[in-house]
Amino acid sequence: MxxxxxxxxxxxxxxxxxxxxxxxxxxxxxxxxxTPDALRPRAEGPRRARYGGPPRYRDVPRWSLWPWAERPRPGGPDGPLAPREPGEPPEVLRGTAGFLRRLAVTTALLTGVAALGEVLRYVLLLLSRDRALSGVLLGWSDAVVGIFGWLSPLAALATAVVFLRWLLVARTIAAEVSGTRPWRSTRLLLLGCVLPPFTLTVPGATLAEIEHAASGLDPDDRPVPSRPVLAWWVAWAGGVLLGLATVVQGFATSTQALADGVVLHFWVDVVAVVTCWLTVRVVEHLTELLAPVLRASGRSYVVAG
Known part of the structure; x- marks a missing residue:
């Protein structure tokens, strides 16, 4: 050379x-x-099986290789390692978080278009006070509000269902990591997430508890939510309150009430877009705490058989 x-x-x-x-x-x-015996002369005997490549793990170990190395051996200390079952919580959590991210982005886009439709409708209401409006323009406004007014709630409902699924898996992993047991049952958690006024506090409190447990803090201390969790909590509570106000205001039939309803629908859509964005942030934050993914270092090694 x-x-x-x-x-x-x-x-x-x-x-x-x-x-x-x-x-x-x-x-x-x-x-x-x-291998350590590469330089030793090989004794005559049955041929060894060819090298089949490096070992494969069903999920990435959290800290080097210790979760795999410490797995119990059915045949004693020198027995083979017990195989890991597919679909364990860390893998399920990351998969659910990825699906939830795509759903939240889709919901944000649909809700954003719905908010623009409400703006167009309000502008037409202002113009109709002293002039006649084009039927084509009114038709487009009604079509945008009607179509996206149905699509965005359906997408939001799908996002909420997947979010509850992710929340249950994250809570299970956090309890295993901290060695504790959630004091809310699954039924109480689900009811608290959908029934007002409990929905104002239960989802945010559960996220704070998951973050507290995943961070390795003392279980006896009171959880203090971080900025991503607190921001999501505020946006979620604001969206719930605005939604209830919009439903109550919808029973009024006066002209001014109809105009106020357009404004309320606009703000509900805006808060929904913000909540979707904050949902992606807080889910990525807690998923990284509970099931971190080891990133490649850029180095490669060649194994000679």
Missing amino acids: TCPRCGREQPPGASGRFCVHCGRVLTGVRWIAT
């Missing part, structure tokens, strides 16, 4: 990454891992 700096050839038998003349790192060097 020739050194790229001094151009001198390496003496026969020289091995290493550096030039023996100038110390420059040699190009084309590969790290080769060999």
Whole structure:
């Protein structure tokens, strides 16, 4: 091999990454891992099976390889490791979080278009006070409000269902990590997330408890929500209150009440867009705490059989 700096050839038998003349790192060097008995003469006997590649894990270990190494061995200390069942909570949590992210983005887009439709309707209400409006323009306004007024609630409902699924899995993993047990049953949690006025507090409190447990803090201390959790909690509570006010206001039939209803629908859509964005943030934050993904370092190794 020739050194790229001094151009001198390496003496026969020289091995290493550096030039023996100038110390420059040699190009084309590969790290080769060999077994401890690679240099020993092999005894005659039955042929060993060919190397089948590195071991494969069903999920990424959280800290190096310790979860796999400490798994109980059915045959004793020298027995084979127990296989891991597919679909365990960390893998399910990451998959649910990815699906929830796509649903939340879709809901935000649909709700954003619905908010623009409410703005157009309000502008037409202002213009109709002293002039006649085009039937085509009114038709487009009604179509946008009608179509996206149905699509956005359906998408929001699907997002809420997947969010509850993610919340249950995250709560289970947080309890295992902290060695505690959730004091709310699954039934109480689901009812608290959908029934007012409990829906104002139960979802945000559950997220704060999950974050507290995932952070390794003392279970006896009171959970203090972080900024992502607190921001989501405020947006969620504001959306619930605005939604209730919009439903109550919808029973009025006066002209001014109809105009106020358009304004309320607009703000409900805006808060829904903000809540979807904050949902993506808080789900990514807590998923990374509970089931972190090890990122590649950019190095590669070659195994010589």
